[in-house]
Amino acid sequence: MNKLKSLTLVFFSGLLFTACSNDDDIPVPVNEEEVITTMTVSLSPDSGGTPIILKTIDLDGDGPNPPVITVSGNLMAGTTYSGSIVLLNETVSPADNITEEVEEEADEHQFFYSVASGLDVTTEYVNFDGDENPLGTEFTLSTGAPSSGILTFTLRHEPKKPNTGLVDAGGETDIEASFNITIE
Amino acid sequence: MCFLFLSSFSSFSQTCDTNLSGKVIDIHDGSTLSGATLVISNSEEAVQTNLYGEYSFSDLCQGTYFIQVSHPLCRTKVFKVKISENTSRDFRIEHHLEELNQILIEGKTYQNLTESIFQNRIDKAALDRYNGGSLGDALNSISGVSSLNTGNTVVKPLINGLHSSRVIIINNGVRMEDQEWGAEHAPNIDINSAGSISVIKGASALQYGGNAVGGVIVATSQKAPVKDTLYGETQLSAATNGRGSSLTSEITKAYENGWYGSLQGTLKRFGDYEASDYVLSNTGIIERNASVKFGLNQFDYGFEAYYSVFKNEIGILRASHIGGAEDQVRAINSNRPLIIRDFTYNIDPPKQDVIHHLTRVKAFKVLKGLGKATLQYDFQQNNRLEFDIRRGNDANKASLDLALSTHTIMFDLESGFSENINLKTGIIARYQDNFANPETGVRRLIPDYEKYELGAYAIVDYKIRKNWMVEAGGRFDYTNMNVFKFYRSSFWESRIYDELFPEIVVGESGSQVLTNPQLNFYNPSATAGSTYSFDDNYKLFFNYSLASRAPNPSELFSEGLHHSASRIELGDLRFQSEVAQKVSLTFQRDNSTFGFSINPYINTINDFIVIEPIEIQQTIRGNFQVWEYRQTNARLLGVDVDASMAFTENLRFNHQFSLVKGFDRSRNQPLINMPPVNIKNELVYQNPRIHNLRLAIQSEYVFQQNEFPNNNFEVFIPQTETTEIIDVSTPPKAYHILNFNSNIDLHNGLNSKLTLGLRVSNLLNTPYRNYLNRLRYYADDLGRNFLLNLKLNY
Secondary structure (H helix, E strand, O other): OHHHHHHHHHHHHHHHHHHHOOOOOOOOOOOOOOOOOEEEEEEEEOOOOOOEEEEEEOOOOOOOOOOEEEEOOOEOOOOEEEEEEEEEEOOOOOOEEHHHHHHHOHHHEEEEEEEOOOOOEEEEEOOEOOOOOEOOOEEEEEEOOOEEEEEEEEEEEOOOOOOOOHHHHOOEEEEEEEEEEEEO | OOOOEOOOOOOOOOOOOEEEEEEEEEOOOOOEOOOOEEEEOOOOOEEEOOOOOEEEEEEEOOEEEEEEEEOOOEOOEEEEEEEOOOEEOOEEEOEOOOOEOOEOOOOOOOOOOOOOOOOEEEOHHHHHOOOOOOHHHHHOOOOOEEEEEEOOOEEEEEEOOEOHHHEEEEEOOEEOOOOOOOOOOOOOOOHHHOOEEEEEOOOOOHHHOOOOOOEEEEEEOOOOOOOOEEEEEEEEEEEOOOOEEEEEEEEEEEOOOOEEEEEEEEEEEEOOOEOOOOEOOOOOEEEEEEEEEEEEEOOOEEEEEEEEEEEEEEEOOHHHOOOOHHHHHHHHHOOOOOOOOOOOOOOOOOEEEEEEEEEEEEEEEEEOOOEEEEEEEEEEEEEEEEEOOOOHHHOOOOOEEEEEEEEEEEEEEEEEOOOOEEEEEEEEEEEEEEEEOHHHOOOOOOOEEEEEEEEEEEEEEEEEEOOEEEEEEEEEEEEEEEEEEEEEHHHHHHOOHHHHOHHHEEEEEOOEEEEOOEEEEEEEEEEEEEEEEOOOOEEEEEEEEEEEEOOOHHHHHOEEEEHHHOEEEEOOOOOOOEEEEEEEEEEEEOOOOEEEEEEEEEEEEEEEEEEEEEEEEEEOOEEEEEEEEEEEEEEEEEEEEEEEEEOOOOEEEEEEEEEEEEEEOOOOEEOOOOOOOEEEEEEEEEEOOOOOEEEEEEEEEEOOOOOOOOOOEEEEEOOOOEEEEEOOOOOOOOEEEEEEEEEEEEEEOOOOEEEEEEEEEOOOOOOOOOOOEOOOOOOOOOOOEEEEEEEEEO
C-alpha cells in the first residue's frame, strides 16, 4: 500500500513539473521565403523605346485576395521584343530575388508561353540550362499583325526535359499568369 | 488443481476436538466460491467448500496450521491459522483465469470492454497474416471497417463510415495522440506489438473516452502468464510487390512469483510498390519499432512499465504532388500517373517522417470492499515531419514540423457490488502541447497550442438474469485549448473575424495578425444497452450511445494551401462540439456449424464537421480549389453482416457484407467519402492432421459508390483556351479482387513451432481504384503481391 502511495506522489509531481515547465512562449511569425509574390515581364523593343511591363502581384499568397495583373501598354505590330522575367518575394524587405534561385536550378525549371489563337505573336527561348534545354527567363517575342488575345506565362518545376511543350512536360506549376495583350 | 497441506507443529499431546470453519470468498466482488479445496499442509486432510462457499474442519488439535486454499482457475494461497478453540475463519482468494502458454481462451483472457455491443476481435493468429502490412490492413478484415488510404502505406481505419478524430485507438491502455486529425496521418502503431485487436463500433466503451463518434480500436499486447516460462515469436516476411521484407521478434520471460518482462521489435523495408501496369514511384517505406515491458502481477496488486518507439518514413506517390487546377486536370484526365520512374528503394520528397514515443506506468491494487483500483500515467511524444517538393536551399527542409507532447494520468476503479452488479468508474486528466516549428519557412498547418482535458465516467453493468444483462454509463469531459494562431490579415478581415473577435488579437506582424483564442468545450456522453441470450446460441445486443467530440485543430484553424492535398483548406474558429447519437442492434448466432451476426445501426450526428469545396481561388500559381469546413446535421445508416458456415469439419465458408449510407440532412445530399457497399466471400480449408494446413481463397467485391455530392468545378485553362471540368467527385468503378492465403506447420514440436505462410493478394493482377484512397486521382491501387512468411514460435 505504501508503494502505491509513493508511486502516486511521484506521478502527480511529475505531471505538475512537466505542466509548469512550459513557458508561454509567443510563437514567431513565419514569412514564407520561397513564395513568389511578383512576376515582372519586361518586353523591350529591339528598335528602342519604353519597355512594356506585364506584372502580376499577389501579396497574400494563398490568401483570399486575387493577384493584381497589370499590362503597362499595347505592343507595336511587326516588332521584336527582348523579354526578361524577374521573380520576387515581396513579403520581405528588401525583396528576395527568386529568379536567381530558378536560374541556379535551371535544369529543374522551364517557362512556357501560351499564345491565344487570336493573338499574332511568336516566342523563342533565349536562355538554356546546362543540358542545353530551354529555361526561358530570357526570351524574344515577335509580334505580327494588329490583334489581341491572352498571353499566358507558365513556370513548371521539375518538368520532363527535353519536352515538346506544356502537355508533354508535366511537372508542378509554380507560376501561371495570363495577360490581355493588344497589338496595334 | 489445488491441494491443501496441513502441517502440524504441535508435538505434545493435547485435546484434539477443535473445529475450524468459515467461507472462501472471492476478493474481487465478495462472492463466495463453491468448489474450493482446502488442504492442511503436511497432511492428507482436505475439504471442499459447499454450494455456499462454506467449509469445515473438525477434530483438529490446538496449534498453528498452514492451510492451502485453492480453486480452479485461481492461484493457490496459503494462510496461517492459529487454533486454540473452535474458530471461524474466512479465506479471501483472487478469482482469476489462468493463461496457458500461447493459447488464449477466447473471450475470457481479455476483459469485456463493453457489455452491450458486440465486439469484433482479431486474434494473434489472424493478425500474423498481416505481417508486413499495417494496422489498417488487418482491421479491414472486420465487417463494417474499411480504410481511408493515402496510397497503401498510409491506412486509416474507417468504422461505419467515420474516421480520423472520430476513431479512438487505444494502444496498450494508452489513448493514441498522434495527430490523428490528418487524413493522411497513419496510426503510429506497430501491428506486431498487438496480441489482439478489438473493434467497438460506437461510443459505448466510455472508459476510453466520450468522443468516439465512430468507434474505438483497442490493441492489447499478450498478457504474460504467471508461471516460470520463456517464450517468443519471430516472424520474417518477404513480398514481391515493393520488393521488401519485414522482420519482427518478441520474447517474454515470466516467473511464477509474478514478475515478467517482454522485449519486441520490428524492422520493415519496402521500395516502390507497383500497380498492375506500372511502378508507383516514390512509395517506399522504412519502419523501425521497438517496445519493452516489465511488471509484476500478483493478482491483487501489481504494476507494469511499458515503453515503445515507432519510427516510420513513408514516401508519398510523386505524381500526387501537383500544383493547382491546371495540373489537376492533367492528372485526373490521365490514365497513368504523370510521373513514373524506375523502381528504387530511395524515399525522396514528397515524404513523411514520423517518430512516436509512448511510455506508460501503471499500478493496480485490489482494495477490499472497493474492488480493483488502477492508477496510470502515460506520456507520448510525437514528432512529425512532412517534406514537399521545394526549391533551392529549402529542397531538403521539412514543410511541416510538428512536435506533440501528451501527458495523461488516470485513475480507474472496478468494483463488483454483488455477483450481478459491476461498476466501473474513473477520472482522467490530460495535458497536451503542440509546437509547430517555424524554421520550416512554411506557414503552420496547425498552430501552437496547449490543451487541458479533464474527464470522469461511471458505467454500471447489471445482470438481471443469467441470460439478460443491461448496461448504462455516463461520462463528462471538459477541454480547454489555449492557441496562438497567425492569420493572414486578408483572411482575418474577409471572414469578419476582426469585428467578431477583436479581443483575441494580441499582435501584428507584416501582413499577419497574431491571435490567442482560448476555447472551452463541455462534452457529455452516455451509453445504455442490453444483451439478451435466447438460448445457448442466440444473442441480441442493443445499444444507444451519445458521444460529443470537440473540433480538432485542423477543423478550427486550417487557413491556407494544404500542399499534399493540392487545395486550400479553411477552418472555422466558431465551431462547436459534434454530438452523435447512435442506436445499434446486433443479432448473433454463435454456433461453429453455422454462425452469423447482423448489425444494423443508425448514427445521427448534429454539428457534424465536414469539408467540401466552395469556390476557386486565383493565386500566382494558378487556380486552386478552396475547401471549407462547415457544420451540418448528418445521418449515417448501415448494416454489417457476418456469417460463417462449416460444410464439413475441414471446409468452411465465410461471408461478410457491409453497407453504409451517409446523408447530409441540412443540404439534402449524400455525405462525401462514404465507403461503397462491400462484399467478401471466403472458402477456407483447414486440416489439423496435415501439419495444420490452412488454405483460403477470398473474393472481395466493392461496388461503385453511387451516392456522392457533386463537388466538380469548372476552370478556364488559358494555355489550351478551353474550359475544363475538374472531376474530383465521381467515385471509381466497381471492382473484384481475389486473394489467396495459406499456411502450414513445417515443424510442430513440444517447445517450438515453425509455420510457413504464402499469401497472394490481387491474384489476378486486376487494376482498380478505391474511392477511399486519396491518391485514386493519380494512380491505380496495388497490383499482385506474393508474400512469403516464416514464423517461429518458441
